[in-house]
Amino acid sequence: MRERLALVAxxxxxxxPGIAAAQDAPTGLAALGIKGTAILKNFSHFxxxxxxxxxxxxxGLVRLEIARRLAPWSEVRxxxxxxxxxxxxxxxxxxxxxxxxxxxxxxxxxEAVLTLRGGPVDVTLGKQIFAWGxxxxxxxxxxxxxxxYLDVIDNEKLGLWSAAFRLTAGATTATFVVVPAFVPSxxxxxxxxxxxxxxxxxxxxxxxxxxPGVSADNMQYAARVRTTVRGVDVSASYYDxxxxxxxxxxxxxxxxxxxxxxxxxxxxxxxxxxxxxxxTTYGKFELHAETxxxxxxxxxxxxxxxxxxxxxxxxxxxxLPGVEQVVFLAEYAREITLHSRSSSSFLPLDxxxxxxxxxxxxxxxxxxxxxxxxxxxxxTQVKLTxxxxxxxxxxxYVQPKVTHRITDAFQVEGGLDLFAAGEPDSHxxxxxxxxxxxxxxxxxx
Amino acid sequence: MTARLAxxxxxxxxxxxAGHAAAQAPAALAIMQKQRELHQAKDEEETLAxxxxxxxxxxxxxxxVRSILTAPDGLSKVLxxxxxxxxxxxxxxxxxEARDGDDDQWLYLPGVxxxxxxxxxxxxxxxxxxxxxxxxxRPEAIAANRYESAGSETLDGQDCWVIEAFPATxxxxxxxxxxxxxxxxxxxxTQIVKREYYDTKGRLEKVQTDRRLVNVRGPLWRADExxxxxxxxxxxxxxxxxxxxxxxxxxxxxxxxxxxxxxGT
Numbered sequence: 001m002r003e004r005l006a007l008v009a010x011x012x013x014x015x016x017p018g019i020a021a022a023q024d025a026p027t028g029l030a031a032l033g034i035k036g037t038a039i040l041k042n043f044s045h046f047x048x049x050x051x052x053x054x055x056x057x058x059x060g061l062v063r064l065e066i067a068r069r070l071a072p073w074s075e076v077r078x079x080x081x082x083x084x085x086x087x088x089x090x091x092x093x094x095x096x097x098x099x100x101x102x103x104x105x106x107x108x109x110x111e112a113v114l115t116l117r118g119g120p121v122d123v124t125l126g127k128q129i130f131a132w133g134x135x136x137x138x139x140x141x142x143x144x145x146x147x148x149y150l151d152v153i154d155n156e157k158l159g160l161w162s163a164a165f166r167l168t169a170g171a172t173t174a175t176f177v178v179v180p181a182f183v184p185s186x187x188x189x190x191x192x193x194x195x196x197x198x199x200x201x202x203x204x205x206x207x208x209x210x211x212p213g214v215s216a217d218n219m220q221y222a223a224r225v226r227t228t229v230r231g232v233d234v235s236a237s238y239y240d241x242x243x244x245x246x247x248x249x250x251x252x253x254x255x256x257x258x259x260x261x262x263x264x265x266x267x268x269x270x271x272x273x274x275x276x277x278x279x280t281t282y283g284k285f286e287l288h289a290e291t292x293x294x295x296x297x298x299x300x301x302x303x304x305x306x307x308x309x310x311x312x313x314x315x316x317x318x319x320l321p322g323v324e325q326v327v328f329l330a331e332y333a334r335e336i337t338l339h340s341r342s343s344s345s346f347l348p349l350d351x352x353x354x355x356x357x358x359x360x361x362x363x364x365x366x367x368x369x370x371x372x373x374x375x376x377x378x379x380t381q382v383k384l385t386x387x388x389x390x391x392x393x394x395x396x397y398v399q400p401k402v403t404h405r406i407t408d409a410f411q412v413e414g415g416l417d418l419f420a421a422g423e424p425d426s427h428x429x430x431x432x433x434x435x436x437x438x439x440x441x442x443x444x445x
Numbered sequence: 446m447t448a449r450l451a452x453x454x455x456x457x458x459x460x461x462x463a464g465h466a467a468a469q470a471p472a473a474l475a476i477m478q479k480q481r482e483l484h485q486a487k488d489e490e491e492t493l494a495x496x497x498x499x500x501x502x503x504x505x506x507x508x509x510v511r512s513i514l515t516a517p518d519g520l521s522k523v524l525x526x527x528x529x530x531x532x533x534x535x536x537x538x539x540x541x542e543a544r545d546g547d548d549d550q551w552l553y554l555p556g557v558x559x560x561x562x563x564x565x566x567x568x569x570x571x572x573x574x575x576x577x578x579x580x581x582x583r584p585e586a587i588a589a590n591r592y593e594s595a596g597s598e599t600l601d602g603q604d605c606w607v608i609e610a611f612p613a614t615x616x617x618x619x620x621x622x623x624x625x626x627x628x629x630x631x632x633x634x635t636q637i638v639k640r641e642y643y644d645t646k647g648r649l650e651k652v653q654t655d656r657r658l659v660n661v662r663g664p665l666w667r668a669d670e671x672x673x674x675x676x677x678x679x680x681x682x683x684x685x686x687x688x689x690x691x692x693x694x695x696x697x698x699x700x701x702x703x704x705x706x707x708x709g710t
């Protein structure tokens with residue numbers, strides 16, 4: 001597999017100089033209005049883990065995108081992907097409205113959106129990706145799409161079959177979204193390096209997860225009203241649907257007379273999530289804040305409040321040799337349990353390492369986030385991101401990354417994922433054996 | 446007696462000069478107001494080829510679509526969207542002009558599918574590697590500037606007013622990347638054909654030259670080629686018109702966050 005990926009990489013590099021000509025007179029796929037991106041990813045870990053001896057993982061991905069205007073009031077956009085990796089994250093070819101496969105499909109329809117417009121009303125139908133909220137690192141109001149967490153750090157949103165209705169009047173836009181089929185997040189595979197070790201003395205029975213079926217009762221809804229008043233963007237949102245990461249319902253199973261074992265069933269909590277976000281500018285600062293309350297409707301334990309606030313600051317032409325610009329981001333995230341059903345049969349989110357808590361937004365229970373984007377030139381930039389978890393003993397995730405554009409068509413990214421300090425059972429400390437180097441090659445055609 | 450007369454003459458001279466300056470200020474403002482009124486379409490959409498040449502002579506090509514809608518109150522909304530090359534395609538900038546120049550600006554980055562409000566200081570940042578700052582892409586903000594006449598000059602055989610524009614307030618000065626702009630306005634068509642941009646230290650930073658002027662209709666003129674030359678870095682960006690459409694009935698709903706974030710055709 002690695003040899004094949006290397007061959008593809010070599011082919012991409014050899015094609016790269018052709019971009020200038022390709023821009024002047026589109027040929028091949030471009031002439032058909034198809035845009036493509038080919039990405040090769042390499043992750044080289046420093047350590048094996050208890051269940052995962054693989055140190056190096058390669059992944060290849062080709063994404064094709066086509067958009068067509070069907071009429072002055074209608075257009076369609078399709079994004080398809082072909083992907084393969086040597087980490088067993090892809091498996092076969094599947095097409096599901098309710099995506100439940102634990103692995104990725106080799107062939108996938110990432111987005112498929114039909115847009116219809118009429119006056120101030122705009123309707124989008126199909127497999128869509130939404131992005132709500134003003135914060136950079138984590139968006140409590142952005143609840144519609146599930147995530148692919150097969151690689152917890154290199155995660156991505158999953159498209160969602162849905163219908164969205166938008167009404168625009170001046171500076172105000174109201175959006176209403178209906179989701180007929182719930183899609184859960186794709187969690188790390190058992191025995192993956194992202195699943196922490198379960199103590200060998202632990203005994204229990206784990207059931208299959210119980211994904212809500214497609215029915216009228218399980219429909220999900222979301223609404224958002226956004227407006228701009230005197231230089232301030234304000235949005236109020238509401239989500240009535242399922243959390244995408246399961247919680248564990250505990251029961252007991254009698255395996256012999258007088259002998260019972262705990263039994264765990266991953267289930268999905270139905271929540272109602274009112275939210276609010278604001279964004280404005282003050283001098284050289286862009287200021288933003290976002291908050292949401294997550295009220296359990298069924299199959300859950302804790303009502304929670306989440307908030308995040310921060311700023312971006314752009315430092316132009318700093319007196320540093322070779323530096324054109326530095327953009328700083330700082331954010332503080334906080335989560336508070338509003339109400340806990342102590343007699344609930346659902347485990348607290350952080351009770352079992354590896355499921356739910358580690359990849360859910362509770363990682364931002366109390367966290368400081370900092371980012372410095374250093375632009376050395378239009379083609380080269382260095383980004384340093386750090387997330388410091390203050391909830392337990394301080395522990396952190398740090399990612400330095402360099403991006404360089406070799407040509408307009410060919411880019412290379414490289415960096416480190418570092419899980420620094422902290423106890424082995426802390427949020428980031430649990431991944432301490434996942435420190436790694438990553439290199440991405442991207443070719444646009 | 447001679448000294449008295451000399452002092453009186455000096456006072457009179459100063460008074461005349463002051464009066465002359467005071468008389469020039471509204472004239473410069475009137476010219477700027479007139480040029481904006483004459484050359485403002487109700488709505489406009491242009492496809493532009495962008496050629497960026499850096500100081501080493503390396504050339505990069507971009508393509509963008511710029512849409513402008515002017516409301517009855519004279520304030521404009523501008524949507525700029527890159528369509529090529531692929532790595533920045535669909536990146537967009539939305540500007541809602543404010544009368545005091547304190548515009549609302551949002552940037553859409555398709556990689557994260559997010560619309561982000563841009564801080565005031567961001568207006569002086571270069572737009573995606575071009576020699577144009579964000580603030581160069583907005584319509585001339587008459588109320589946000591103080592205009593002074595700097596006489597007349599002949600430019601490429603055309604008689605021009607020369608007008609100097611300064612940020613009107615301390616806030617505008619802090620938000621802008623420029624301490625001063627010198628504008629050459631052709632007298633026959635009241636159209637700006639050249640702009641010099643001076644940095645915050647008063648040094649000449651960039652020169653914008655509008656070429657291939659065409660009479661689109663009535664008193665409305667447009668440049669089919671615009672060059673921005675950064676004299677400090679010796680970089681150049683040339684915008685060349687590929688397509689233009691005026692007064693086609695662009696809707697206000699095109700200039701929203703929803704449309705800014707729309708990817709596709």
